[in-house]
Amino acid sequence: MIVGSVPVPGLVLGPEEVHRTVRRLADELSTRHEDGTVLVAVLKGSLLFMADLVREVRFVPEVDFMAVSPYPSGGGRVRLEKDLEIDIEGRDVVLVEDVVDTGHSLTLLRHELERRGPRSLSVCAMVDKRARRLVPVPIEHVGVSVSADYVIGYGLDFAGRYRNLDLIASADPAELARDPDRYLAWAYARRPARR
Numbered sequence: 001m002i003v004g005s006v007p008v009p010g011l012v013l014g015p016e017e018v019h020r021t022v023r024r025l026a027d028e029l030s031t032r033h034e035d036g037t038v039l040v041a042v043l044k045g046s047l048l049f050m051a052d053l054v055r056e057v058r059f060v061p062e063v064d065f066m067a068v069s070p071y072p073s074g075g076g077r078v079r080l081e082k083d084l085e086i087d088i089e090g091r092d093v094v095l096v097e098d099v100v101d102t103g104h105s106l107t108l109l110r111h112e113l114e115r116r117g118p119r120s121l122s123v124c125a126m127v128d129k130r131a132r133r134l135v136p137v138p139i140e141h142v143g144v145s146v147s148a149d150y151v152i153g154y155g156l157d158f159a160g161r162y163r164n165l166d167l168i169a170s171a172d173p174a175e176l177a178r179d180p181d182r183y184l185a186w187a188y189a190r191r192p193a194r195r
């Protein structure tokens, strides 16, 4: 969308819709899981999602964190950067992802977790960019499916910016590549005033 000569991102979910979506996902998880379920957040993007989700589920979760990153050589190969501290053998595990794009990261993560013998494993992803999938991978709980090429906000960054927004917006990756600060004025104008 273009306003005047300044491109602005398209709003995918505003703050209220983000919270409604998190509550719905927490309800879905709460009907299937009991105390002791391990919620594994994928850093860094799942920061806000995990923080909200743990406050909405109706079971007592244990939390842990993983991180992956692409190999510099590219080609979709992904490596584990940070591993769990908890032994998940025999445990119910929910992997909490901010976004699934090509599917490479989630494929590696599912494989890594499955081979440790959890009692159950499911994935709860806030954003599913289904049209961009290169590797098919199951996602049991989806917040929102988008056709956008790139999304920012609610943990999702571009070059470290935009993670702290309480909304999710689609953005033009070419614009961001030209100027990573491109949407900051738009984003901060939408932040609620703090006392």
Ligand SMILES: O=P(O)(O)OC[C@H]1O[C@H](OP(=O)(O)OP(=O)(O)O)[C@H](O)[C@@H]1O
Binding pocket: 042, 043, 044, 045, 046, 068, 069, 097, 098, 099, 100, 101, 102, 103, 104, 105, 106, 157
């Ligand atoms: O489906 P894929 O194409 O593999 O992309 C999905 C991955 O991208 C995001 O992480 P990102 O690399 O943006 O790192 P960050 O969360 O630390 O910003 C997200 O957390 C996934 O792990």
